[in-house]
Amino acid sequence: MTGLSRPHEPGPPDAAEWDKAAITFATEQLTRVRASATAWTGTVGTLLGLFGAVAVVGGGTTKLADVPDPALRWVIVGLVAVAGALAGISVVTGVRAAQGASLRTSDNWSGSAYRAAVVSNTADALDWLRWARWTGLGAALTVFSIGLLGLISVAAQPSKPATSTAVVVDQAGTARCGSIGRTADGRLTVNGTPAANVRDITPVTACPAS
Structure with a gap:
């Protein structure tokens, strides 16, 4: 026979609890994302401290003047600039994700408006946090490459005979x-x-x- 619809199947007995948990998760996710961004910003701050003491530039085992090849020295200087820019972007985007825009109220502020604002701000914070993490990782890898290039260039230099x-x-x-x-x-x-x-x-x- 046609034209007959299947009877509506009742939802699981704990559906209301899951709905409540989903709403709680959605409204609290912004807080969690901002807490993660705050922690990440602190991590990048530590990275910047290490960046200031990079072996090739600072007083570590290898200094820029120890690199024998002038062209390689300029490459290292360029990588230092790139690492600094990436670390700076990571800090700025991390702060943006951690603080973000405050939720603005209005005369017709309601539960649905609040939920929409939270969801929108959560999405923005996640995007900023992704930028902070990727640029921070790029800065860390660049710093590692700087030190590795410096060590390899010095190690490959032929030793001078003792006189x-x-x-x-x-x-x-x-x-x-x-x-x-x-x-x-x-x-x-x-x-x-x-x-x-x-x-x-x-x-x-x-x-x-x-």
């Missing part, structure tokens, strides 16, 4: 001061020049001013 400085006196009494080395056949050199008839060698920390 000794000494005053060399020959048999005629002529003294020369400079870096001591050896030629391929083992002869003593001073500043790269072979020294003959050496009478005395006195190690010094630095050559005396002439």
Whole structure:
């Protein structure tokens, strides 16, 4: 037969409780999002503190002046600027999500208007919080890349051979001061020049001013 509708099936016995819980969740979600944004802003503040002590820029194990390649130094400077911009955006958007716009009342303020305002502000706060998290993560990864580039560039730099400085006196009494080395056949050199008839060698920390 046609034209007959199925009888309405009653809802679950705890449907009213679920409806009440859903309303509570919707109205309290804005508070939770703003609390999360406040916590995230504090985290980014800590990140900024670490950013101020980045190894390549500050007094860490690797300084910008230690990077041997001038082009790489400019790349690192650019990354520092990018990291600072991302961290700043993360702070601003985090504060925007945490504080947001206050709910404005009017003469016809009602429960439905309040609910609509809460839902709208919650959506805005979530959007700002997403921006804060992604930009904060980008800043952290950029800072990590800066330190890694600095460490790799310094580690890849060939080590300089150790040199000794000494005053060399020959048999005629002529003294020369400079870096001591050896030629391929083992002869003593001073500043790269072979020294003959050496009478005395006195190690010094630095050559005396002439």
